[in-house]
Amino acid sequence: GAGVSQSPRYKVAKRGQDVALRCDPISGHVSLFWYQQALGQGPEFLTYFQNEAQLDKSGLPSDRFFAERPEGSVSTLKIQRTQQEDSAVYLCASSASIQGPGELFFGEGSRLTVL
């Protein structure tokens, strides 16, 4: 597609439910990032993929968070047993660069509200 596409745009979950957020990056982009943006804050790094390999998951806040990119294209961020503190906008970004932080192209985000 022309840009990074994320779905759903909005998700409301009851505490304890599992959620899955999808990211479709720009075609051909090797690098894919997930960020978490809490209300009134800047985006915070969660995890990074180079093709299908998850090279950095140091930003994932707990073992309830899991991300995958099995075919090196679409990625899914899964949150198990959601908690209220998981409420945030989850941003996906892709880049053609694999050496140094090239320009990141961001999707519009998935806003998760946990009740």
Place this chain on the structure above:
Amino acid sequence: AQSVTQPDIHITVSEGASLELRCNYSYGATPYLFWYVQSPGQGLQLLLKYFSGDTLVQGIKGFEAEFKRSQSSFNLRKPSVHWSDAAEYFCAVGDSGGGADGLTFGKGTHLIIQP
């Protein structure tokens, strides 16, 4: 660890007036520096970036930024703002040491334009 400070949470500017948004970074080597803009409900759009070379960088929408190593700053400027510039602005720093690392973002500056 790298970090970014945006000292101003909110800035109000009259339409047509000049603008300067401050950004200070902490990083051990030569950083890669970015400014992104985020309109409500939208993803982040890259305004400009600095990797090396000329310390005055031109971006889109009439924005520019100047890298000052001695002050660890990368302030964003625009000579005359338009009402459409009202948005959230984020400064970010990346690792120049190689490898597609994620960016570290500041908390953002909310720009309000007065008529």
